[in-house]
Amino acid sequence: xxxxxxxxxxxxxxxxxxxxxxxxxxxxxxKKVTAFIGPSGCGKSTFLRSLNRMNDxxxxxxxxxxxxxxxxxxxxxxxxxxxxRKKVGMVFQKSNPFAKSIYENVAYGPRINGINDRKQLDxxxxxxxxxxxxxxxxxxxxxxxxxxxxxxxxQRLCIARTLAVNPEIVLMDEPASALDPLSTSKIxxxxxxxxxxxxxxxxxxxxxxxxxISDLTAFFYLGELIEFDKTKKIFTNPEKKQTEDYITGRFG
Amino acid sequence: MIKSFKKDIKGILIEGLTLSSxxxxxxxxxxxxxxxxxxxxxxxxxxxxxxFPEDGMTKGGIFPAIYGTALLVILMSIAxxxxxxxxxxxxTEYAKENSIIAKTIRFAVRTLAVIPSIIYGxxxxxxxxxxxxxxxxxxxxxxxxxxxxxxxxxxxxxMSLLTLPVVIVSVxxxxxxxxxxxxxxxxxxxxxxxxxxxxxxxPGSISGIMTGTILAVSRGAGxxxxxxxxxxxxxxxxxxxxxxxxxxxxxxxxxVMTTQSANVDQTMPIQFGTTLVLxxxxxxxxxxxxxxxxRIRKKKTD
Numbered sequence: 177x178x179x180x181x182x183x184x185x186x187x188x189x190x191x192x193x194x195x196x197x198x199x200x201x202x203x204x205x206x207k208k209v210t211a212f213i214g215p216s217g218c219g220k221s222t223f224l225r226s227l228n229r230m231n232d233x234x235x236x237x238x239x240x241x242x243x244x245x246x247x248x249x250x251x252x253x254x255x256x257x258x259x260x261r262k263k264v265g266m267v268f269q270k271s272n273p274f275a276k277s278i279y280e281n282v283a284y285g286p287r288i289n290g291i292n293d294r295k296q297l298d299x300x301x302x303x304x305x306x307x308x309x310x311x312x313x314x315x316x317x318x319x320x321x322x323x324x325x326x327x328x329x330x331q332r333l334c335i336a337r338t339l340a341v342n343p344e345i346v347l348m349d350e351p352a353s354a355l356d357p358l359s360t361s362k363i364x365x366x367x368x369x370x371x372x373x374x375x376x377x378x379x380x381x382x383x384x385x386x387x388x389i390s391d392l393t394a395f396f397y398l399g400e401l402i403e404f405d406k407t408k409k410i411f412t413n414p415e416k417k418q419t420e421d422y423i424t425g426r427f428g
Numbered sequence: 429m430i431k432s433f434k435k436d437i438k439g440i441l442i443e444g445l446t447l448s449s450x451x452x453x454x455x456x457x458x459x460x461x462x463x464x465x466x467x468x469x470x471x472x473x474x475x476x477x478x479x480f481p482e483d484g485m486t487k488g489g490i491f492p493a494i495y496g497t498a499l500l501v502i503l504m505s506i507a508x509x510x511x512x513x514x515x516x517x518x519x520t521e522y523a524k525e526n527s528i529i530a531k532t533i534r535f536a537v538r539t540l541a542v543i544p545s546i547i548y549g550x551x552x553x554x555x556x557x558x559x560x561x562x563x564x565x566x567x568x569x570x571x572x573x574x575x576x577x578x579x580x581x582x583x584x585x586x587m588s589l590l591t592l593p594v595v596i597v598s599v600x601x602x603x604x605x606x607x608x609x610x611x612x613x614x615x616x617x618x619x620x621x622x623x624x625x626x627x628x629x630x631p632g633s634i635s636g637i638m639t640g641t642i643l644a645v646s647r648g649a650g651x652x653x654x655x656x657x658x659x660x661x662x663x664x665x666x667x668x669x670x671x672x673x674x675x676x677x678x679x680x681x682x683x684v685m686t687t688q689s690a691n692v693d694q695t696m697p698i699q700f701g702t703t704l705v706l707x708x709x710x711x712x713x714x715x716x717x718x719x720x721x722x723r724i725r726k727k728k729t730d
Contacts, residue, residue, distance in 0.1 A: 230616060235524065262618035272609035274628060285617040288627070334613070341617055 181206040181375045187241035196222050198399045209367060209376040211390035213383060218396040220379045224347050228264040229257050265343035269350040271330035273322035278314050281322045281333055285341035300340050308336035309366045328359025348378040364389050383423055387411050395419045464704050471701030486694045490702050495667055496675035501645045503584035509641050512595030520603040521625055541593035545653035552586030552658040574672055581671040583659030590654050591644035598643060602636015603629060639720040646713035652679040678706040
């Protein structure tokens, strides 16, 4: 068994007085693709955002229990959120490039980390764009605005931007839900390649997508983690009735 | 279902009434612009714009008033734009939307915006000149009178208070057009809040900051009351050379020539010329602000 990268134990999350996550305990292994599935509002995205503390930005969110990354509790008082987010990158549902050039989008992360040497930045940008499988499409127009790219290209650019910070974990919140089938399959191929170097956690509404690309699948329902196992097992022989009902399309 | 003749007449009358009041507005604008343009157009020469008043201001140009107006709005902007922008950043980026402090600041900004401008003038006299200026003189110059009297610095600062609400509201509106997703993207890359504001939010709202600046400048260029007690002069033979000098301003120059001149009829062409210059200046400034704002709104809906 590989090393567990993310470990939570009895984790609860409240929005004000409403419970959004109820007693989540999960162990997510390193350098695998783990998919979170479940109907809308089941807490899978909320849980994902807890892993790089993006929920901190929302008023009234209260988290209890343990969330460990590499055995460090990321909600500990002396944890620097900025450092945490460099280690745990995130790709959002809607592609959100900055209104800057393609180059500057990717260089943004390294620059805020104090890297200003042009040669070093060039290298980082090229590597990140290559790792995000978009280098061939943009190498001749790095100075053009990122806003001119197609939706699928923008999303891969956002992945490149995340990789440029050199994270260990990449969280993806329905990264392909707004894309056409061709762009989606490119993103899926990319995700499978990325697991060689990164631990990937992806939230998806698309069960075929989870089945195609993930090694492990977690099924969330009404704020609870119902079942977590190898993807193959979840999709062929789930333990729980609720999981079976969901993946066979009986609800959700 | 017989049409009531009475109702018809009433409908026509009401429509006619609303239309005529709308037309009166257009007529006022047209008359105003036409009269000022016809009266002032022959006066506008290079010499008029670049020379000093002569013969008890019955002849010559209005250069000192143009220079003073420009200097006033520049100094005012230097004070009001950063201060207003920083306040707007606090309100949109740091303060919680419905916190007591945010509500209090917004209330104060709205109040500042409705205070009659002459009150700003009195405040400037009392605070900047009598309090700050006199203290400076006593502390640094042993009581010698330098800062404790009207000058362009105090006038500009007084004017900046008047224009502050304009800057704050414009910048706030611009900051809000920067999508939340971009802030999230920046933070998720490990940027601090300040790095996010400095590198993503402010560059994304630079045109709004410019709109606010232009509107403030245009407001400041047209106002006279706030500088009446704080620095504007009736007539000066020299241009202001230091922050402690007084200055001339277009708006006040018009007032002086219309009411204080020995021979009002003789100065009539100069009055028209000065008015046309002031009107053109504020009109151009406002138009550019409107165009900029329109482009921001368009960007927001894209």
